[in-house]
Amino acid sequence: MTNGKYWNEKIETMSKDELRKHQLRKLKEQVKYCYENSAFYHKKFDNTGLKPENIKTLEDIQKIPFTVKNDLRDNYPFGMVTVKPADIVEIHASSGTTGNPIIGAYTQSDMDAWQELMARSIYTTGGRKEDVIHIAYGYGLFTGGLGFHYGAQKIGTMIVPVSGGMTQRQIKLMKDLGATVLCCTPSFAVYLAETMVKVGVNPRKDLKLRIGLFGAEPWSDKIRERIEEKLGIEAFDVYGLTELCGPGVSIECSEHKGLHIWEDHFLVETINPETGEVLPPGEEGELVFTTLAKTGIPLLRFRTRDISVVDTEKCACGRTHARMIRVRGRSDDMLIIRGVNVFPSQIEIAVMSFPELAAQYQIVIDRPGALDTFAVKVELTEQACKNRKLDKNALKRDIQGRIHSITGLSAEIEIVECGEIPRSEGKAKRVLDLRKGKM
Numbered sequence: 001m002t003n004g005k006y007w008n009e010k011i012e013t014m015s016k017d018e019l020r021k022h023q024l025r026k027l028k029e030q031v032k033y034c035y036e037n038s039a040f041y042h043k044k045f046d047n048t049g050l051k052p053e054n055i056k057t058l059e060d061i062q063k064i065p066f067t068v069k070n071d072l073r074d075n076y077p078f079g080m081v082t083v084k085p086a087d088i089v090e091i092h093a094s095s096g097t098t099g100n101p102i103i104g105a106y107t108q109s110d111m112d113a114w115q116e117l118m119a120r121s122i123y124t125t126g127g128r129k130e131d132v133i134h135i136a137y138g139y140g141l142f143t144g145g146l147g148f149h150y151g152a153q154k155i156g157t158m159i160v161p162v163s164g165g166m167t168q169r170q171i172k173l174m175k176d177l178g179a180t181v182l183c184c185t186p187s188f189a190v191y192l193a194e195t196m197v198k199v200g201v202n203p204r205k206d207l208k209l210r211i212g213l214f215g216a217e218p219w220s221d222k223i224r225e226r227i228e229e230k231l232g233i234e235a236f237d238v239y240g241l242t243e244l245c246g247p248g249v250s251i252e253c254s255e256h257k258g259l260h261i262w263e264d265h266f267l268v269e270t271i272n273p274e275t276g277e278v279l280p281p282g283e284e285g286e287l288v289f290t291t292l293a294k295t296g297i298p299l300l301r302f303r304t305r306d307i308s309v310v311d312t313e314k315c316a317c318g319r320t321h322a323r324m325i326r327v328r329g330r331s332d333d334m335l336i337i338r339g340v341n342v343f344p345s346q347i348e349i350a351v352m353s354f355p356e357l358a359a360q361y362q363i364v365i366d367r368p369g370a371l372d373t374f375a376v377k378v379e380l381t382e383q384a385c386k387n388r389k390l391d392k393n394a395l396k397r398d399i400q401g402r403i404h405s406i407t408g409l410s411a412e413i414e415i416v417e418c419g420e421i422p423r424s425e426g427k428a429k430r431v432l433d434l435r436k437g438k439m
């Protein structure tokens with residue numbers, strides 16, 4: 001099936017026309033399937049007077065109401081499952097902190113599709129049978145660890161299913177087993193690189209790492225540059241959601257001009273998050289996905305809350321599937337500080353543009369009186385810590401200026417010594433919002 005560059009050349013490079021025809025055929029099937037098997041969608045359709053046969057073109061999808069995260073929470077655990085419990089073969093769940101988690105319930109056919117899409121994704125980044133894949137995403141209910149595991153298994157790669165934590169042991173294993181592919185969150189990759197320096201491992205000399213597949217949290221190109229430089233690898237962005245399957249929804253190719261959305265399985269739309277209006281390709285908005293082949297929990301027009309831009313032009317890599325530029329932020333993560341919309345990723349871009357600063361920062365927002373306070377804690381690199389000539393006040397002013405030029409807000413800057421901001425072995429906690437309950 002594989003042919004050098006592509007895992008599945010026929011699907012990955014099929015003409016736009018063929019791809020649209022394929023999508024329309026699958027969309028009609030999925031809509032009919034939902035109407036006949038899902039009490040949730042049957043009711044939704046009946047309430048709006050919609051019938052499956054009203055979906056005649058891809059644009060007709062706009063007649064279907066949106067599905068939101070709360071629909072899944074409200075129908076916890078199995079209210080949106082469309083098959084008998086005996087036909088569910090695996091469960092995953094989102095890492096939500098409060099209330100009901102969001103459940104992913106997979107049939108055998110969903111598992112097969114997920115494995116295929118993960119194999120295709122890893123292969124797109126250059127992962128091959130000869131590689132040693134070090135999977136440091138969490139295993140268990142979280143889709144990260146097992147998602148990569150299943151994909152790598154299909155390719156036939158040597159898998160090291162190390163999961164999270166035990167950083168020093170991970171470094172030893174990477175060295176001794178000759179890991180060539182690293183899969184983890186970008187913040188853990190930064191942490192690994194820092195720890196390697198501390199324990200005297202030079203990743204460029206002592207390791208065989210070639211590529212890294214990073215996702216599960218938004219990250220900027222500046223962090224990418226740092227990771228690539230420190231680990232001596234090519235970094236790829238991975239995107240997915242528990243609701244859709246986990247990782248495997250889209251992946252960056254070696255052109256690094258966006259992530260290919262596997263459109264044979266997912267139909268993507270971009271909407272204005274305030275009004276729900278569908279936007280033309282190329283405009284920034286919230287991503288909305290419709291699954292085209294799911295049988296456990298199929299989803300029609302699922303609102304992701306993720307803000308991105310979709311590019312439908314053919315990619316230089318030869319793949320025809322549309323690309324989403326890297327997710328700018330989750331509309332849920334968007335902060336409103338003194339009435340201004342700010343994404344943590346914007347602060348990251350500002351901070352990372354200073355070579356004196358480490359890839360760690362924390363945003364602290366509070367409201368002691370009538371006005372929000374906005375502070376950014378940044379950390380010096382080990383090298384900058386040793387530099388006695390460093391003018392911290394000048395650096396502070398420069399950081400302030402850069403953040404102001406990006407967000408329009410002036411922030412209080414606190415510079416701390418290297419290693420003072422707590423490190424994370426999972427998802428990074430970048431924002432401390434102390435205003436909760438003070439509104």
Ligand SMILES: [Zn+2]
Pocket residue numbers: 253254255260315316317318319
């Ligand atoms: Zn491409």
